[in-house]
Amino acid sequence: MHDTLSPSERVFDPLVVVPCLNEAPYIDSILTQLSAAMKRLGGRVVVVDGGSIDGTLDIVAAFVAEDPQISLLHNPDKVQSAAINLAVAQDGGRATHLIRIDAHCAYPDDFCDVLMQQAQSVYADSIVVSMIAEGAQPVQRINAATQNASIVNGGAAHRNSAAGAYVAHGHHALMKIDAFCAVGGYDPSFTHNEDAELDYRLQQAGSRIWLTNATAITYFPRRSLGAVARQYFNYGAGRARNLLKHRIRPQLRQTKVMMVAPAVAMALLASLYWAFALPALLWIGYCLLSGMRMAVTQRDPLLVFCGFVAMIMHLAWSVGFWQRVLGHRAPTFERRAVQ
Numbered sequence: 001m002h003d004t005l006s007p008s009e010r011v012f013d014p015l016v017v018v019p020c021l022n023e024a025p026y027i028d029s030i031l032t033q034l035s036a037a038m039k040r041l042g043g044r045v046v047v048v049d050g051g052s053i054d055g056t057l058d059i060v061a062a063f064v065a066e067d068p069q070i071s072l073l074h075n076p077d078k079v080q081s082a083a084i085n086l087a088v089a090q091d092g093g094r095a096t097h098l099i100r101i102d103a104h105c106a107y108p109d110d111f112c113d114v115l116m117q118q119a120q121s122v123y124a125d126s127i128v129v130s131m132i133a134e135g136a137q138p139v140q141r142i143n144a145a146t147q148n149a150s151i152v153n154g155g156a157a158h159r160n161s162a163a164g165a166y167v168a169h170g171h172h173a174l175m176k177i178d179a180f181c182a183v184g185g186y187d188p189s190f191t192h193n194e195d196a197e198l199d200y201r202l203q204q205a206g207s208r209i210w211l212t213n214a215t216a217i218t219y220f221p222r223r224s225l226g227a228v229a230r231q232y233f234n235y236g237a238g239r240a241r242n243l244l245k246h247r248i249r250p251q252l253r254q255t256k257v258m259m260v261a262p263a264v265a266m267a268l269l270a271s272l273y274w275a276f277a278l279p280a281l282l283w284i285g286y287c288l289l290s291g292m293r294m295a296v297t298q299r300d301p302l303l304v305f306c307g308f309v310a311m312i313m314h315l316a317w318s319v320g321f322w323q324r325v326l327g328h329r330a331p332t333f334e335r336r337a338v339q
Contacts, residue, residue: 128170154253193238
């Protein structure tokens with residue numbers, strides 16, 4: 001455990017925002033942790049709910065009734081980007097730092113303490129963290145292992161417990177409110193990839209992003225293959241929107257996945273010429289061999305299925321990407337961001 005801040009060190013005022021939608025299995029433990037953290041650090045916790053119907057609201061209401069540092073906002077736009085913008089706007093400039101807590105994750109008890117310490121010791125406008133996936137039942141375990149592997153994350157620093165470094169992107173944890181508001185906050189029209197889109201604008205404005213190795217979070221992936229396919233379809237569409245909006249080139253690891261759907265489509269022409277199937281066959285072979293290697297190196301036979309799951313993730317991401325690119329229209333005025 002890290003030492004918590006002493007009263008004399010509490011020079012910052014954190015606003016902790018928890019966007020959520022149907023997170024009853026997780027929200028109780030998260031708010032219990034955050035309630036204790038705010039007693040140490042000061043600041044406020046705002047849960048921004050997008051219309052939960054699974055009992056989440058009842059759990060949050062019980063905390064609100066007992067703890068004056070916890071409040072609830074309703075998010076008519078439902079998406080996380082709009083939820084965080086709403087909480088920052090409602091706070092009225094009181095807070096100095098925004099801490100983002102995603103309800104579908106697990107956090108160390110001293111997570112907020114460490115972030116506030118980092119805010120005082122690191123020259124950065126945004127502090128991001130590594131995110132390690134973890135699963136309980138078999139399908140979720142396979143999804144988690146696949147997401148943790150380079151076959152899917154492409155070696156992204158924040159998915160590999162990287163050492164502290166300045167980066168272009170990472171899982172959002174803490175951000176200076178002034179820097180957040182200066183670029184307009186999250187683009188609320190983004191349902192996915194909103195964090196990378198904001199990171200791009202932050203860097204264009206001269207802000208620095210620090211990937212800390214002082215703490216990390218645990219992410220719980222989807223429990224079914226259908227749900228993970230939809231998730232990665234949305235990831236691909238979000239990445240395409242980001243690239244189109246800012247007219248930037250994709251990274252090499254994104255380009256490789258981008259070409260999966262065209263390779264599969266080209267394989268349908270193999271009856272005309274066998275070589276049309278070669279790119280898809282090479283991709284399939286690479287994924288299956290990667291799954292076998294994971295099963296052997298980690299001594300877990302279940303992980304042999306990671307190759308199949310990687311193929312689902314790759315193809316869904318690529319289809320989502322191209323669906324967005326081919327359907328792209330000139331941008332119009334969208335829902336308001338933070339002013």
